[in-house]
Amino acid sequence: xxxxxxxxxxxxxxxxxxxxxxxxxxxxxxxxxxxxxxxxxxxxxxxxxxxxxxxxxxxxxxxxxxxxxxxxxxxxxxxxxxxxxxxxxxxxxxxxxxxxxxxxxxxxxxxxxxxxxxxxxxxxxxxxxxxxxxxxxxxxxxxxxxxxxxxxxxxxxxxxxxxxxxxxxxxxxxxxxxxxxxxxxxxxxxxxxxxxxxxxxxxxxxxxxxxxxxxxxxxxxxxxxxxxxxxxxxxxxxxxxxxxxxxxxxxxxxxxxxxxxxxxx
Amino acid sequence: xxxxxxxxxxxxxxxxxxxxxxxxxxxxxxxxxxxxxxxxxxxxxxxxxxxxxxxxxxxxxxxxxxxxxxxxxxxxxxxxxxxxxxxxxxxxxxxxxxxxxxxxxxxxxxxxxxxxxxxxxxxxxxxxxxxxxxxxxxxxxxxxxxxxxxxxxxxxxxxxxxxxxxxxxxxxxxxxxxxxxxxxxxxxxxxxxxxxxxxxxxxxxxxxxxxxxxxxxxxxxxxxxxxxxxxxxxxxxxxxxxxxxxxxxxxxxxxxxxxxxxxxxxxxxxxxxxxxxxxxxxxxxxxxxxxxxxxxxxxxxxxxxxxxxxxxxxxxxxxxxxxxxxxxxxxxxxxxxxxxxxxxxxxxxxxxxxxxxxxxxxxxxxxxxxxxxxxxxxxxxxxxxxxxxxxxxxxxxxxxxxxxxxxxxxxxxx
Numbered sequence: 001x002x003x004x005x006x007x008x009x010x011x012x013x014x015x016x017x018x019x020x021x022x023x024x025x026x027x028x029x030x031x032x033x034x035x036x037x038x039x040x041x042x043x044x045x046x047x048x049x050x051x052x053x054x055x056x057x058x059x060x061x062x063x064x065x066x067x068x069x070x071x072x073x074x075x076x077x078x079x080x081x082x083x084x085x086x087x088x089x090x091x092x093x094x095x096x097x098x099x100x101x102x103x104x105x106x107x108x109x110x111x112x113x114x115x116x117x118x119x120x121x122x123x124x125x126x127x128x129x130x131x132x133x134x135x136x137x138x139x140x141x142x143x144x145x146x147x148x149x150x151x152x153x154x155x156x157x158x159x160x161x162x163x164x165x166x167x168x169x170x171x172x173x174x175x176x177x178x179x180x181x182x183x184x185x186x187x188x189x190x191x192x193x194x195x196x197x198x199x200x201x202x203x204x205x206x207x208x209x210x211x212x213x214x215x216x217x218x219x220x221x222x223x224x225x226x227x228x229x230x231x232x233x234x235x236x237x238x239x240x241x242x243x244x245x246x247x248x249x250x251x252x253x254x255x256x257x258x259x260x261x262x263x264x265x
Numbered sequence: 266x267x268x269x270x271x272x273x274x275x276x277x278x279x280x281x282x283x284x285x286x287x288x289x290x291x292x293x294x295x296x297x298x299x300x301x302x303x304x305x306x307x308x309x310x311x312x313x314x315x316x317x318x319x320x321x322x323x324x325x326x327x328x329x330x331x332x333x334x335x336x337x338x339x340x341x342x343x344x345x346x347x348x349x350x351x352x353x354x355x356x357x358x359x360x361x362x363x364x365x366x367x368x369x370x371x372x373x374x375x376x377x378x379x380x381x382x383x384x385x386x387x388x389x390x391x392x393x394x395x396x397x398x399x400x401x402x403x404x405x406x407x408x409x410x411x412x413x414x415x416x417x418x419x420x421x422x423x424x425x426x427x428x429x430x431x432x433x434x435x436x437x438x439x440x441x442x443x444x445x446x447x448x449x450x451x452x453x454x455x456x457x458x459x460x461x462x463x464x465x466x467x468x469x470x471x472x473x474x475x476x477x478x479x480x481x482x483x484x485x486x487x488x489x490x491x492x493x494x495x496x497x498x499x500x501x502x503x504x505x506x507x508x509x510x511x512x513x514x515x516x517x518x519x520x521x522x523x524x525x526x527x528x529x530x531x532x533x534x535x536x537x538x539x540x541x542x543x544x545x546x547x548x549x550x551x552x553x554x555x556x557x558x559x560x561x562x563x564x565x566x567x568x569x570x571x572x573x574x575x576x577x578x579x580x581x582x583x584x585x586x587x588x589x590x591x592x593x594x595x596x597x598x599x600x601x602x603x604x605x606x607x608x609x610x611x612x613x614x615x616x617x618x619x620x621x622x623x624x625x626x627x628x629x630x631x632x633x634x635x636x637x638x639x640x641x642x643x644x645x646x647x648x649x650x651x652x653x654x655x656x657x658x659x660x661x662x663x664x665x666x667x668x669x670x671x672x673x674x675x676x677x678x679x
Binding site: 142143144184188 | 292402405407409546548553566569
């Protein structure tokens, strides 16, 4: 997208070397939006990231242990990642950021929001893990093949092909395995949710937008209602013709929802 | 030479077609296909086999455990070990082994094993394993910490056996504020620990560092030799000379009084669709974090169907030719085993005698011939080759009980 210039850097937060991609509209100061990626890691380039960066100062940190960030062997929980990303925002002197959490990243964003309730402008959770769905279960990585799991995130398999290619590369498979290992290290039991998070969300002050694909086969939609109920000021949007990975399957629709929610700058 | 009998305790009454239709015979194949009436019959068959094995003079009975699959009915090896402790008189009860990482409370494991050792009057060999990937998933244990849990649980169990309690254990994966079990092993310093394995280099290195015998599971002669090369090199590093007393080998051998029948029955070693542990999705067998990071790339290629199984896939005929499956009358079998003994020089040998749907009558014949004809001949061969078991060699139970260590000088790095 014209006018979006991404920079890659290695930043240190909490003693961990993190990979950070950052971009924003040229020549003006804009609100910072931190995007928290999926448990499958993240690709470098995504139309969704570009769409947000047309309006905001977008930060995409790779989570510790995922994609290009190093793995801290000591980590034991998803809240540990939330603390590290909180530290990153402080180190970068970013206040009043908006958080956009995608799937597993939604869990991290929700944990971050619960830690300093006054310090976020907006919270956007998209197909967020982190809460035990009242009906159904979160799809189990451990018994699902790499490609089957990634494909389960898409309503339309052609959308998967567009993003990853019909036959994902061995590099991609290897990266999925590395990410999977980290997910096991920090979210094995209970699997991909916290038993305390729903109770902590009552403190969140930021207005929240909960978004779900209408065909999410990874995190049952029942979890969306639970999030909306637990967050004091939240509304729900369902994106049509989308699986779990709304950001990759319906990037424009998701970006529009977020821009409408956070506001144009 | 220590000579053992082994069976996987196959759940041979499961409907094979159901597994083929489902596309897997492990972990996720529904237990609606498990018939406890058949299960009861088979468990009692296996007890009969073990009792005969003792009667015909085997030195040890090797036990193991697996979960959620028809290839092995033992869900808890300690149950059969306890049975044998009470029912047998002479045989060693050789557990190969208890999957340490599956233990949420290793102290209970230490207590169970101590009880088995006392009840059997000191006949326990307490092997330990990491457990396959599927075992972690079947029991909800985090595969990414498998090796850490293995080593830490080993530390806790052996300390519970040897250190006077009460004491406190604060580990990364296990925290126990009171360790003081009132059941400790009869054998001192503690029962022998043998470590079976098939693919992980790390396990061979670890076993050699502890001076625990390593039991190669049905590897080819070439693979077995490579295992001993690595083991001996680590042994030299820590200061002892690896030998037959450090080496065990398990091999599929079916013995009959008739060559054709032996070969026909030996085909049952491939009864799990040709796989040791049945058909499974590769990510079940090797969940992320379970395998060695050095094998990650090769593994994902295999798991996505773009490369052949790194463990290799060979036909029955090829396995017979490679001496990974041996079948025949005692005379044929002894001649082939002799070659393996000469080439790989183990001091511990386990014959995996029967598998799959081999009838109880044929299984008992096999055990009888093993005990009465094969093993006496093997004992003579072992004597001539000077293949001593850890018992015969009076080998230390663990490296720290060694009195003969001469560590290899560190390389001239300093």
